[in-house]
Amino acid sequence: MSEIVLATHGLSRAYGRSRALDQVSVTVRKGDIYGLVGRNGAGKTTLMRLVTGQSTPTQGSVELFGQTGRELLPARGRTGAMIEVPSFAPFLTARENLEYYRLQRGIPGKGVVDEVLEQVDLRETGKKKFKTFSLGMKQRLGLALALMNHPDFLILDEPINGLDPEGVAEFRALLRRLNQERQTTILISSHILTELSSVATCYGFLEQGNLLEEISAQTLHDKCRTCLRLSVDDAPRAAMLLQTGLGTDNFEVLPGSVIELYDHLDRPQEVSGTLVAGGVAILAMEQKSADLEAYFLNLIGGGRS
Amino acid sequence: MMNYMRAEFYKVFHRKYTWITLVVVLALEALLVSGYLFINGHGGFETFYSGAAMLCVMLSIGFYAAMIICDMVFASQYKSSTLKNEVAFGIPRHRIYLGKFLTSLVLSLLFLVVMTGFYLALCWLTLYRDPERDAYIMQVVGYCLATALPLWIGVLACTNACLFLIRSELAASIVAVCVFVMIPPVLEVCGALFIATPAYPVFQFLHRYMPTVMVDTAYTIAGDWAYCGQAWIVGAIWLAVFTALGISGFRKREIQ
Numbered sequence: 001m002s003e004i005v006l007a008t009h010g011l012s013r014a015y016g017r018s019r020a021l022d023q024v025s026v027t028v029r030k031g032d033i034y035g036l037v038g039r040n041g042a043g044k045t046t047l048m049r050l051v052t053g054q055s056t057p058t059q060g061s062v063e064l065f066g067q068t069g070r071e072l073l074p075a076r077g078r079t080g081a082m083i084e085v086p087s088f089a090p091f092l093t094a095r096e097n098l099e100y101y102r103l104q105r106g107i108p109g110k111g112v113v114d115e116v117l118e119q120v121d122l123r124e125t126g127k128k129k130f131k132t133f134s135l136g137m138k139q140r141l142g143l144a145l146a147l148m149n150h151p152d153f154l155i156l157d158e159p160i161n162g163l164d165p166e167g168v169a170e171f172r173a174l175l176r177r178l179n180q181e182r183q184t185t186i187l188i189s190s191h192i193l194t195e196l197s198s199v200a201t202c203y204g205f206l207e208q209g210n211l212l213e214e215i216s217a218q219t220l221h222d223k224c225r226t227c228l229r230l231s232v233d234d235a236p237r238a239a240m241l242l243q244t245g246l247g248t249d250n251f252e253v254l255p256g257s258v259i260e261l262y263d264h265l266d267r268p269q270e271v272s273g274t275l276v277a278g279g280v281a282i283l284a285m286e287q288k289s290a291d292l293e294a295y296f297l298n299l300i301g302g303g304r305s
Numbered sequence: 306m307m308n309y310m311r312a313e314f315y316k317v318f319h320r321k322y323t324w325i326t327l328v329v330v331l332a333l334e335a336l337l338v339s340g341y342l343f344i345n346g347h348g349g350f351e352t353f354y355s356g357a358a359m360l361c362v363m364l365s366i367g368f369y370a371a372m373i374i375c376d377m378v379f380a381s382q383y384k385s386s387t388l389k390n391e392v393a394f395g396i397p398r399h400r401i402y403l404g405k406f407l408t409s410l411v412l413s414l415l416f417l418v419v420m421t422g423f424y425l426a427l428c429w430l431t432l433y434r435d436p437e438r439d440a441y442i443m444q445v446v447g448y449c450l451a452t453a454l455p456l457w458i459g460v461l462a463c464t465n466a467c468l469f470l471i472r473s474e475l476a477a478s479i480v481a482v483c484v485f486v487m488i489p490p491v492l493e494v495c496g497a498l499f500i501a502t503p504a505y506p507v508f509q510f511l512h513r514y515m516p517t518v519m520v521d522t523a524y525t526i527a528g529d530w531a532y533c534g535q536a537w538i539v540g541a542i543w544l545a546v547f548t549a550l551g552i553s554g555f556r557k558r559e560i561q
Contacts, residue, residue: 052393054560076395083393087386089316096319104312105394145390155393 003030004066005153005185006051011060012209013046020046022209023060028153028187028202033179035200036189037296042206044189045084048157051187052081065152077105080151082159086142090131094122094141097130098148107149116144119174121167135162143171147178154178156188160195168195175199197292207300226289227251227260228268233281235259245274260288309396309404310411313378317412323377327416330370331423338427345432352435356428357442360421361449361524365517368485370420371413371461372478378409379468389560402552406465413461421450445527452523452533455540456516460485462544466551469558489515514539 006028013021021043028034036044049055051062053076061068067075088097098113117123120140125133133141139162146154154175160168176199178184190196196203203220205212215223232238235257242261243249251261264271265287272282317323337359341351382388391401425446464481471477489512496508512518519536526532 049560052389053395054389054392056557056559073395073397076393079393079395081393083389085386087389089320089380089387090385091320091322091380092316096315100312100316100319101390101394103315104309104391104396106308149394 004028005030005032005064006187007063008047008051009061009063011047011050011062012058013043013050013055014058019209021050021057024206024209024211025060026204026211026214028185030185031179031183031201033175033186033188033199033201035196035203036187036206037193037196037203037292038189038206039300040191041208043209044206045157046209047206048081048083048155048187048189052076052079052083052155054083077149078151079153079155080146080149081155082139082142082146083155083157086138086145088130088138088141088145091129093127093129094125094133094137094144097141098144101145102148105149112148116148119147120144121170136164136167139163140167143174150182152184154184154186154188156186158190159188160190160192172199193293193296194291203292205296205299212299220292220295224289224291224295225262226265226287227262228265228271229284229286229288230259230261230271230275230282231284232257232259232275233283234279237278238275238280241275241278241280242271245278246271257283306400306404306407309400310408313404313408314412316380317378317408320377320380326373326377327419330416330420334420334424335427338424338431341428342431350433352433352438353428354435354438354442356432357425357439357446358524360424360446361527364449364453364520364523367417367453367457367520368460368517370416371409371457372464372481374413374416375409375461375464375468376474376478378405378412379465379474381474383472383561384474386561392560398556398558399552402465402469402555403548405469406462406548406551409461409465410458413457417450417454421446445524448527448530448533449523452536453520455537456520456543457540459516459540459543459547462547462551466547466554469551470554485516489518516540516543 004027006026008024008026011021011024012019024043024047026047036047038044046055050057051064053072062072064072064075065078089100092100094117095113098116099110102110102113114123120143122137122140122144125137130138130141139159143156143159146156160171163171172195175186175188179186188196188200200217202214202216204214230238235253238259239251239253242251242259246264248261248263250263251259253259261271268285268287272285275282338356341356344351388401392398460481463484464478467477467481468474471480492508492512492515496505496512499505499508514535516539519539523532523536
């Protein structure tokens with residue numbers, strides 16, 4: 001079992017009568033890219049704000065690198081965060097802003113500023129002040145700050161907002177590189193679920209402040225994988241025919257005489273022919289596939305009400 | 306803390322606002338001295354003594370200068386939402402608070418040295434001098450500065466607390482001004498209203514030890530070191546009270 005980087009225990013945050021987060025317990029392990037999925041107002045940003053100390057929980061606790069309470073402060077020094085819109089001193093340039101935080105955080109070596117500016121492709125911004133930056137440039141600078149101290153744990157809230165397609169691809173590659181080369185653990189939220197699904201190794205689904213499910217990408221993939229869904233009159237016989245006639249046991253028999261077959265996807269006529277020839281009536285047959293978005297919508301009960 | 310302050314100084318000295326403020330203040334001082342020269346050119350007799358004495362009657366400006374410097378260091382952190390970058394990195398909130406306060410304090414002292422030094426040097430170089438009187442007035446200036454300094458620091462602590470506790474900088478500045486400018490006349494009025502009651506000496510006592518009142522009195526009783534000591538006690542009380550208030554409030558603050 002790998003080291004736990006972040007664990008929240010019954011974390012709650014209320015604003016007046018409204019509960020932004022309700023008894024949420026998530027676990028992020030070392031090396032995970034943990035995708036936080038949820039609608040607007042589901043509690044993703046609140047969770048990240050509680051983890052980074054911008055807000056205090058009304059109930060529950062945060063454990064970071066095994067540290068809680070007062071020891072959380074030094075543990076936060078091992079993290080890099082970009083929560084909501086990146087914010088910097090508007091009257092300073094990209095380099096000056098990063099130099100300010102480098103000094104403040106006591107990070108040795110001036111070269112680190114150029115290094116991270118290079119990483120996020122902002123090296124050529126020169127004397128341009130932050131207040132004149134485009135949203136994409138602001139996102140990149142936010143990311144640069146989050147990376148500057150070579151964090152063990154990155155917390156990124158909607159990090160690809162405002163990035164152009166090239167920027168999104170670079171960002172995706174950067175995250176993978178950090179995760180693979182430096183074993184950086186990442187907690188990331190995004191509305192663009194296709195992007196999230198291309199990097200995440202596990203997911204937490206939030207809805208109205210509650211954690212609905214935590215699931216690994218592998219399990220999600222298994223649940224979502226494409227299959228031929230067959231509704232038949234005699235499932236045991238159909239299963240036997242699939243094994244003997246088609247030589248496959250890559251299928252599942254589900255309640256209600258339903259069989260999900262995970263191969264022969266490009267040869268449905270061969271499947272139907274084998275079953276019909278074997279005396280099995282096919283009541284329905286369809287190719288079924290689901291992605292992260294479909295899974296999420298199904299989980300929260302059919303999408304936006 | 307040293308890292309934090311280094312960073313704050315880096316930011317302050319990379320901001321045009323700082324340099325423009327300094328240049329404007331020095332230009333105003335030069336304008337004042339050129340006014341003396343103009344008077345001297347038209348039959349007047351402005352001396353280094355009278356020029357230096359002007360410093361002692363303008364000590365109240367130090368309160369507003371403290372506010373401006375505090376604002377310069379705080380640098381609209383709520384407006385630009387940059388405090389989250391510091392908190393998220395695990396910098397303790399008391400360090401953020403004290404770091405900004407100490408930076409403001411050191412910067413204020415730097416400004417004080419530059420501004421008074423520049424003004425006195427201009428007066429020294431351009432106005433009539435009388436060694437005996439000049440030595441005396443320099444002692445008075447020294448006394449006034451020594452008395453005003455802790456009171457300025459007290460007001461600096463008050464402004465810092467307001468900036469940390471009130472999201473709008475304008476509102477924070479108004480509250481700070483109300484605290485150190487409006488309270489003395491309010492105390493005076495209260496004293497007058499309750500003149501025949503046991504509350505009267507309390508209002509009178511509080512009024513006497515308000516920073517603005519003490520600073521205005523300093524020049525008239527120059528050389529009274531007991532009074533200077535009282536100013537340091539009052540300044541220390543303001544510093545302790547507003548710093549405690551500011552830190553405790555900022556600790557619970559939701560950072561947007």
